Amino acid sequence: MNNNNHIAKKIAEQGSIEAYLHSQKNKSLLRFLTCGSVDDGKSTLIGRLLHDTQHIYEDQLSLLHKDSKRLGTQGEKLDFALLVDGLQAEREQGITIDVAYRYFATNQRQFIIADTPGHEQYTRNMVTGASNSDLAILLIDARKGMLDQTRRHSFISTLLGICNLVIAVNKMDLVKYDQSVFNQIKQEYLTFSKQLPYHSNLDIKFVPLSALGGDNVVHPAVSMSWYSGPTLLDILETVVVVNTVEQQQVRFPVQYVNRPNLDFRGYSGTLASGTLKVGQHIKVLPSNIDSTISRIVTFDGEQTEARTGEAVTLVLTDAVDISRGDLIVDYDTVLHPVQYAQVNVVWMTEKLLVAGQNYDIKIAGKKTSVRIDNVKYQIDINTLKPRTADNLHMNSIGMLELEFDEPMILEKYSTNPVTGGMIFIDRLTNVTVGAGLVQQTVQEIHRPSNIYSQFELELNALLRRYFPHWGTRDLLGGKS
Numbered sequence: 001m002n003n004n005n006h007i008a009k010k011i012a013e014q015g016s017i018e019a020y021l022h023s024q025k026n027k028s029l030l031r032f033l034t035c036g037s038v039d040d041g042k043s044t045l046i047g048r049l050l051h052d053t054q055h056i057y058e059d060q061l062s063l064l065h066k067d068s069k070r071l072g073t074q075g076e077k078l079d080f081a082l083l084v085d086g087l088q089a090e091r092e093q094g095i096t097i098d099v100a101y102r103y104f105a106t107n108q109r110q111f112i113i114a115d116t117p118g119h120e121q122y123t124r125n126m127v128t129g130a131s132n133s134d135l136a137i138l139l140i141d142a143r144k145g146m147l148d149q150t151r152r153h154s155f156i157s158t159l160l161g162i163c164n165l166v167i168a169v170n171k172m173d174l175v176k177y178d179q180s181v182f183n184q185i186k187q188e189y190l191t192f193s194k195q196l197p198y199h200s201n202l203d204i205k206f207v208p209l210s211a212l213g214g215d216n217v218v219h220p221a222v223s224m225s226w227y228s229g230p231t232l233l234d235i236l237e238t239v240v241v242v243n244t245v246e247q248q249q250v251r252f253p254v255q256y257v258n259r260p261n262l263d264f265r266g267y268s269g270t271l272a273s274g275t276l277k278v279g280q281h282i283k284v285l286p287s288n289i290d291s292t293i294s295r296i297v298t299f300d301g302e303q304t305e306a307r308t309g310e311a312v313t314l315v316l317t318d319a320v321d322i323s324r325g326d327l328i329v330d331y332d333t334v335l336h337p338v339q340y341a342q343v344n345v346v347w348m349t350e351k352l353l354v355a356g357q358n359y360d361i362k363i364a365g366k367k368t369s370v371r372i373d374n375v376k377y378q379i380d381i382n383t384l385k386p387r388t389a390d391n392l393h394m395n396s397i398g399m400l401e402l403e404f405d406e407p408m409i410l411e412k413y414s415t416n417p418v419t420g421g422m423i424f425i426d427r428l429t430n431v432t433v434g435a436g437l438v439q440q441t442v443q444e445i446h447r448p449s450n451i452y453s454q455f456e457l458e459l460n461a462l463l464r465r466y467f468p469h470w471g472t473r474d475l476l477g478g479k480s
C-alpha cells in the first residue's frame with residue numbers, strides 16, 4: 001500500500017479528516033538523527049523506514065522504480081537510497097549541504113528524521129542535526145565495525161545531550177547474518193561507551209539489521225532468528241524521551257524588539273525553557289530590571305500562557321529598556337554575569353583554532369566576541385581521553401578557555417542548551433566555524449600579576465573597595 005491509500009484508510013478509520021488530523025496532532029513526537037560513516041547505509045535505512053511504514057507517495061514510488069531500474073545499483077530490486085539522496089547532485093557539485101529533515105508517523109508516534117551525511121567534512125551538519133534530536137541512530141557497517149566517525153558522532157551526540165542511542169549494525173546480509181559479528185561489535189561499543197559524556201544516563205540499544213533487505217527495520221528478520229529483541233521501529237515507537245526543558249526555569253532570550261508604532265512595544269523570541277503566563281513577575285538580565293507580563297501575542301492571536309518552544313511577543317506593564325540579546329527570566333532567578341568560561345568545542349573549519357584568536361559568537365540570540373585564551377586539550381577520538389594540544393583542526397573536539405568581550409549570562413550546556421550553547425563565527429567570512437558547549441562558567445581566573453603595573457593593581461583594589469557597586473572586575477582574578 002502506498003502513502004495515498006494508507007492515509008485514505010486512516011481517515012476512513014477515524015471517520016473524518018478533522019478526526020484524523022486531531023489524532024495526528026495528539027501523538028507524541030520523536031526527533032531523531034541518523035549518523036555514521038559514509039556509505040554505512042543511512043539513506044537506504046531512511047528510505048526503507050518510509051517505504052515499510054507506507055510513507056511513500058505513488059509518484060515517488062514510480063520514480064523510485066524507474067531510477068532503480070535505470071541505474072541498476074540493486075539489480076532488479078529497489079534502491080531505497082535514491083529516495084532520500086535528492087541532495088546527491090548538490091553533494092557532487094561541492095555545494096554546502098544542510099541537514100535534510102523528513103517527517104513520518106505511525107499509529108504510535110510522529111517522527112522527524114534529521115538525515116546527516118557521513119563524510120568527514122560534514123560534521124557541521126551532524127552537529128546541527130543532533131542539537132535538535134532526542135535520539136541518535138548510529139549506523140555501523142557490519143563488515144567494517146566501529147570507525148573513527150562512529151566514535152566522533154557518538155561523542156558529539158552525547159555531548160549535545162542525547163541520551164538515547166541506537167546502534168544499528170547494518171548490512172548483516174553481507175556477513176551472512178552472523179550473530180558473532182553483531183556480538184563483537186556490541187561488545188566493542190559497550191566498552192567504548194564507558195568513556196562517553198554522561199555515560200550513566202545513557203540508554204544504548206543494539207539492533208542487527210539489513211536496511212537493504214528490510215530485516216529488523218520495520219518487520220522482524222527471519223534471517224536472524226537468534227535475535228529476539230525489538231525491531232528498529234519498535235524501539236523508535238516505544239523509547240521514553242524525558243523532556244525536562246518544559247519543567248525548567250524560564251529562559252526567554254529576546255531576539256527582536258518589536259515596535260511597529262508608538263502604541264506597541266513587545267519583545268519577540270522563542271521560549272527556550274519553562275512556561276510564561278500573563279501576570280507573571282519577571283526580570284530582565286543582565287540589567288536586573290523587573291516587570292510583569294501584560295500580554296502574550298502570537299501570530300495566531302493573543303494567549304494567556306506560552307510554553308517551551310513557542311515563538312511569542314511579550315508585552316510588559318512597564319516601559320523598560322530591553323534590547324536584543326537580553327534574557328527574560330523568572331523574577332526570583334539568580335544568574336550572575338561571567339566573563340570567562342570553559343567550553344567544549346567541535347571545530348568545523350580548515351583554519352586551525354589556536355590561542356589568541358578572536359571570534360564573533362552567538363549565544364541565546366546575543367552576538368558578541370570572544371578571545372580564545374587557551375586550548376586546554378583535545379579529545380582523542382579513539383580513547384575519548386584528553387590530550388595536550390596547541391591547536392584544534394577541522395572535526396576535532398576539545399576544551400577551550402574563553403574570555404568574552406563583555407559580561408555574559410551563561411549556564412552549563414547540560415543545565416540549559418540555549419544559554420549554554422554557542423556558535424563561533426569567523427569575522428571576515430561570516431561563516432560558522434565551530435559549535436561550543438559551556439562546561440563551566442568561570443568567575444575566578446588567575447592571571448599572572450606581572451601583566452599589570454603596580455599602579456593599575458592598586459587602582460583596581462581601591463575601586464573594588466570603595467566603589468563595589470561599580471562591579472569592577474578583580475585584575476588578579478577575584479569575583480566581580
Ligand SMILES: Nc1nc2c(ncn2[C@@H]2O[C@H](COP(=O)(O)OP(=O)(O)OP(=O)(O)O)[C@@H](O)[C@H]2O)c(=O)[nH]1
Pocket residue numbers: 037038039040041042043044045073074079081117118119170171172173174209210211212213
Ligand atoms: N548489502 C547491503 N547493502 C546495503 C545495505 N544498506 C545499504 N547498502 C548499500 O550501501 C551503499 C551505501 O548506502 P547509502 O544508503 O547510500 O549510504 P549512506 O550512509 O546514506 O551514504 P552517504 O549518504 O553517502 O553518507 C548503497 O550501495 C546501498 O545499497 C544493506 O543492509 N545491505
